[in-house]
Amino acid sequence: xxxxxxxxxxxxxxxxxHFEPCFEEAAVNDAVRRLTQTRFPDxxxxxxxxxxxxxxxxxxxxxxxxEEYDWQRVPTLLNQYDNLITEIDGLKIHFLHIRSPHTQxxxxxxxxxxxxxxxxFLNIIAPLTDPTQHGGNAIDAFHLVIPSLxxxxxxxxxxxxxxxxxxxxxxxxxLMLRLGYERYIAQGGDWGSLVTHAVLLHxxxxxxxxxxxxxIVLPDEHTMAGDDPAEHPTLAAAMHYQEHESGYSKQxxxxxxxxxxxxxxxxxxxMAWIVEKYAAWTDCARDGTRHPENxxxxxxxxxxxxxxxxxxTGGSSARLYWESFTxxxxxxVSLPMGLSLFPKELFVCSERLARTxxxxxxxxxxxxEAGGHFASLEQPEALISDIRAWRSTLQxxxxx
Numbered sequence: 214x215x216x217x218x219x220x221x222x223x224x225x226x227x228x229x230x231h232f233e234p235c236f237e238e239a240a241v242n243d244a245v246r247r248l249t250q251t252r253f254p255d256x257x258x259x260x261x262x263x264x265x266x267x268x269x270x271x272x273x274x275x276x277x278x279x280e281e282y283d284w285q286r287v288p289t290l291l292n293q294y295d296n297l298i299t300e301i302d303g304l305k306i307h308f309l310h311i312r313s314p315h316t317q318x319x320x321x322x323x324x325x326x327x328x329x330x331x332x333x334f335l336n337i338i339a340p341l342t343d344p345t346q347h348g349g350n351a352i353d354a355f356h357l358v359i360p361s362l363x364x365x366x367x368x369x370x371x372x373x374x375x376x377x378x379x380x381x382x383x384x385x386x387x388l389m390l391r392l393g394y395e396r397y398i399a400q401g402g403d404w405g406s407l408v409t410h411a412v413l414l415h416x417x418x419x420x421x422x423x424x425x426x427x428x429i430v431l432p433d434e435h436t437m438a439g440d441d442p443a444e445h446p447t448l449a450a451a452m453h454y455q456e457h458e459s460g461y462s463k464q465x466x467x468x469x470x471x472x473x474x475x476x477x478x479x480x481x482x483x484m485a486w487i488v489e490k491y492a493a494w495t496d497c498a499r500d501g502t503r504h505p506e507n508x509x510x511x512x513x514x515x516x517x518x519x520x521x522x523x524x525x526t527g528g529s530s531a532r533l534y535w536e537s538f539t540x541x542x543x544x545x546v547s548l549p550m551g552l553s554l555f556p557k558e559l560f561v562c563s564e565r566l567a568r569t570x571x572x573x574x575x576x577x578x579x580x581x582e583a584g585g586h587f588a589s590l591e592q593p594e595a596l597i598s599d600i601r602a603w604r605s606t607l608q609x610x611x612x613x
Contacts, residue, residue: 232297365529382412581595
């Protein structure tokens with residue numbers, strides 16, 4: 214056996230351990246006890262979600278979570294796949310690694326955001342890894358690597374400052390090399406989009422191209438002038454976010470530790486803090502009324518809340534805002550980029566504006582009829598189609 218092969222095998226096997234997510238019965242019982250003893254506030258003074266999660270809905274979710282929800286759903290769902298742990302830069306990182314049965318599959322790194330986790334990609338794993346069983350062709354196959362961000366889920370919680378998107382990008386590149394993927398492509402939304410951008414901008418990156426469903430582009434003079442109708446959605450979305458949606462971000466980026474005490478002590482509080490975002494950021498309006506369960510099943514919403522509660526990561530996940538909001542990097546991206554925009558996304562942009570930052574914009578799709586910030590949960594088939602189209606374009610142009 215050659216020295217090169219021996220070295221590669223060493224890299225692939227080094228410090229990678231199998232991991233089985235589980236929730237101890239004592240921890241579940243404690244959560245149920247806390248839910249039983251929840252002290253609720255008085256009701257809101259409006260008849261919608263203007264002031265946050267309505268009291269009646271919060272009480273119903275708490276009752277359902279306590280009495281009917283299967284508390285082992287999250288471990289059961291995750292344990293369908295290979296869960297692995299490896300230490301990178303002093304932190305143990307949890308990740309899913311799903312290899313395709315197709316030998317020519319393309320390695321794809323997928324990164325989640327907040328209030329998300331690796332759970333949000335469960336609906337797209339099988340179609341991406343085994344496309345011939347899900348309406349695609351063997352050429353559409355991917356090997357998937359889906360890590361939990363530091364401070365999220367079963368990854369370590371950083372004990373010292375400095376773990377922002379740039380450092381995470383370098384860690385992710387190390388992870389892909391450790392798995393034997395010397396060339397790969399990357400995808401993400403929310404913080405996953407920022408991490409994907411940072412991976413592409415990482416000076417030693419082994420990533421060949423990126424795809425995101427959240428654009429990170431600053432408006433230019435043409436956009437700000439407001440004379441071009443194609444630019445109006447960009448300004449409207451930015452203004453709406455600043456005026457109505459940014460309070461959580463200000464808190465998490467300035468005083469995450471103060472918030473953490475409530476999130477760590479009250480499962481009802483942790484759940485409400487998360488569920489509000491799925492009401493505000495999904496495409497869930499029906500007949501003039503917004504409700505998160507119009508877009509995402511109740512059990513899935515509680516899977517997300519349960520994952521945060523049982524891993525006690527409400528505070529540590531919030532610190533990513535404190536770490537990264539002051540280090541915005543808006544440099545031009547020279548590597549190939551694909552962009553999918555769903556109509557209820559937090560931030561949108563025109564193709565013209567996108568090209569001011571993305572120097573090789575190989576795919577731009579803003580024609581989706583439905584969907585919001587959580588594309589993989591809300592519109593998995595549309596996102597899968599776009600990822601396949603992006604990869605096909607990269608191949609056609611011999612960029613991968």
